[in-house]
Amino acid sequence: MQTPPATTEETPAPADVCAAPPRRHPRPEGQDRYTISEVVAFTGLTAHTLRWYERIGLMSHIDRSHTGQRRYCNRDLDWLDFVGKLRLTGMPVADMVRYAELVREGEGTYAARRALLESTRRDVLTRIAELNDTLQVLDRKISFYTGAGSA
Amino acid sequence: MQTPPATTEETPAPADVCAAPPRRHPRPEGQDRYTISEVVAFTGLTAHTLRWYERIGLMSHIDRSHTGQRRYCNRDLDWLDFVGKLRLTGMPVADMVRYAELVREGEGTYAARRALLESTRRDVLTRIAELNDTLQVLDRKISFYTGAGSA
DNA sequence: TAGAACCCTTGAGTGCACTCCAAGCAAGCG
DNA sequence: CGCTTGCTTGGAGTGCACTCAAGGGTTCTA
Numbered sequence: 001m002q003t004p005p006a007t008t009e010e011t012p013a014p015a016d017v018c019a020a021p022p023r024r025h026p027r028p029e030g031q032d033r034y035t036i037s038e039v040v041a042f043t044g045l046t047a048h049t050l051r052w053y054e055r056i057g058l059m060s061h062i063d064r065s066h067t068g069q070r071r072y073c074n075r076d077l078d079w080l081d082f083v084g085k086l087r088l089t090g091m092p093v094a095d096m097v098r099y100a101e102l103v104r105e106g107e108g109t110y111a112a113r114r115a116l117l118e119s120t121r122r123d124v125l126t127r128i129a130e131l132n133d134t135l136q137v138l139d140r141k142i143s144f145y146t147g148a149g150s151a
Numbered sequence: 152m153q154t155p156p157a158t159t160e161e162t163p164a165p166a167d168v169c170a171a172p173p174r175r176h177p178r179p180e181g182q183d184r185y186t187i188s189e190v191v192a193f194t195g196l197t198a199h200t201l202r203w204y205e206r207i208g209l210m211s212h213i214d215r216s217h218t219g220q221r222r223y224c225n226r227d228l229d230w231l232d233f234v235g236k237l238r239l240t241g242m243p244v245a246d247m248v249r250y251a252e253l254v255r256e257g258e259g260t261y262a263a264r265r266a267l268l269e270s271t272r273r274d275v276l277t278r279i280a281e282l283n284d285t286l287q288v289l290d291r292k293i294s295f296y297t298g299a300g301s302a
Numbered sequence: 303t304a305g306a307a308c309c310c311t312t313g314a315g316t317g318c319a320c321t322c323c324a325a326g327c328a329a330g331c332g
Numbered sequence: 333c334g335c336t337t338g339c340t341t342g343g344a345g346t347g348c349a350c351t352c353a354a355g356g357g358t359t360c361t362a
Contacts, residue, residue, distance in 0.1 A: 114296035134236040145265035
């Protein structure tokens, strides 16, 4: 068995260096059309939120069934995974939408996308440093309380 | 010179294991009464936010001048530093208020305080792990764009 | 004794990221 | 056929953490 031809990256890239790796909510193999409630199960987002993401342009228009219901594909799920990561960084939704627009604009925006991600990367490093700092404070206080409790 | 008698911890503790260490906004030495705008300069919070913190019980009542203006002391600044750390962890303000209440209730709440901080500590570790994960994704994408740009 | 700068209060307003509602369509089942 | 379940829409509502406005008092410098 081999990785399916799923492109998963922002632009139909030739050799996709960037394929989506481990996923937390395993998708069924060989499927490429999911209802909104399946996506809810995979991502933990609500159906409301998924529709809202689409409305504000954080997702490109989702394919529809003959009756007008949304049918998400694996690439959509990959994108949602990535958006989830960005969300963890604290990036505002408006910035994510900006990134999504760059993706839709095509390969000409590679430099801009990289700049955006590098700036995000810096934010993440800062945040990690802050959290490590906070951890030290917490540890100091916890050991204070522990000592005071057993003294 | 010796550390001043500032207690800085939640309860007038005997030997304070928990003294506040490095501060980012250096305070003048030997002072213990600050106007709200000085505190704004030290903490980066707005005066609105400082008053709001007091209203919701995130800070105990601040000392006042004879004309009713707030005069913050070093211990208040230490508390604000700590609150800033908690804020970085993403802890909701309501939970911080809960912690502040425990502090006001006295030494009998040491165990509860420790439990709260330990739970926060776990959250912080989780968050750091998530951010490291995100960092990997960002690095993968950045190097993809870098390669595509120079290819 | 001006005038500017600073501070006070209560209560309302803002921005973000969802979250829900109402009304209605479509498919599957006994 | 009727019932249930799942999906659709636009627009309104929610909760959080501030943020500001209005109207007034105080403190500092000249």
